Amino acid sequence: MSGNPVTLDHVASPGLWALAWRRLRADKVAMGSLAVVAAFLLMLALSASGLVAADWEDEVAVNYAPPTFMGPDPALAAASARATQPVPDNAFDPLAPELRELRAQLDKQGVKAQRERRATLPFGADKWGHDIIKKTIKGGETSIVVGLVAALVAVALGTLFGAVSGFYGGRVDDLFNWFYSVFTSIPSILMILTVAAVLQQKGVLTIVLILGLTGWTGPYRLIRAEYIKHKAREYVMAADAIGASSWRKMFAHIFPNVSHVALVQVSILVVGFIKAEVILSFLGFGVPVGVVSWGSMLGEAQNELILGKWWQLTAAASAMALLVTAFSLFTDALRDALDPKLK
Helix, strand or coil: CCCCEEECCCCCCCCHHHHHHHHHHCHHHHHHHHEEEEEHHHHHHHHHCCCCCCCCCCCEEECCCHHHCCCCCCHHHHHHHHHHHCCCCCCCCCHHHHHHHHHHHHHHHHHHHHHHHCCEECECCCCCCCCCHHHHHHHHHHHHHHHHHHHHEEEEEEHHHHHHHHHHHHHHHHHHHHHHHHHHHHHHHHHHHHHHHHHHCCCCCHHHHHHHCCCCHHHHHHHHHHHHCCCCCHHHHHHHHHCCCCHHHHHHHHHHHHHHHHHHHHHHHHHHHHHHHHHHHCCCCCCCCCCHHHHHHHHHHHHHHHHHCCCHHHHHHHHHHHHHHHHHHHHHHHHHHHHCCCC
């Protein structure tokens, strides 16, 4: 029997990450959320490098300068005019010549600088005359760094503890489960405040340690369950047959198959930790004086609201709400894309 031979081209099936990326690209909400998150991360990189908002502490406007669309504040303009009016000399004052010289120096320095300050800014100014939009960008750098690094610390601890507990089982598993039960029996906000009070030192590193050391319980529970399920699989038994060590089986063979769980946990915890940093800074356990974050801005804004100055609160809250919403939507889409049960 003659004829052309039939050849079958080998077509490799796409892997987990390729399928997940294909699903994400088909989800418009996920891609839009990813674009927003990427824009915030780009803003973080530019701010950290000093290309953007490096001069956020410059007093470029009058105190509480309103947004440009509101126009100059008549009360502030009147106060500035009164401050620049010359004070009449007292002819009977023996120190009159010295006072005249002192007023002349003040006019060259302070009053002149006050006249050079802007009466309005596009998004307003705080009580020191700092540009609110630059302050929001710089504050976002602190809050996002805290959220990302703390989430990585928490997931690293949770993955390590969950891998050891799920793989070894027995008394090792009982020990880690007892440790987990102790942490989860205490309300999270109480645990966070307790660790903050023990450390007794403000700073970005302190906040990262507080959140990282208290946020590992969720990743631990999920990673432990995955390791219990995977340690009896054929590929792990094959690795055991060729003499692979326990740590190699845990992290070279099993972990690549459960890494998507850790990735989703990172994205979930970033959102929670950004909000937690805001709460800590608002309560006075957050960043020190001289460092700005969205939490410290909201803490300042509570006093400004009494005076009717709402623009700092609006800027910080809007930026945080936009990032948290985008990150939450992307996390939900990523979790669905990595779920093998969803086609």
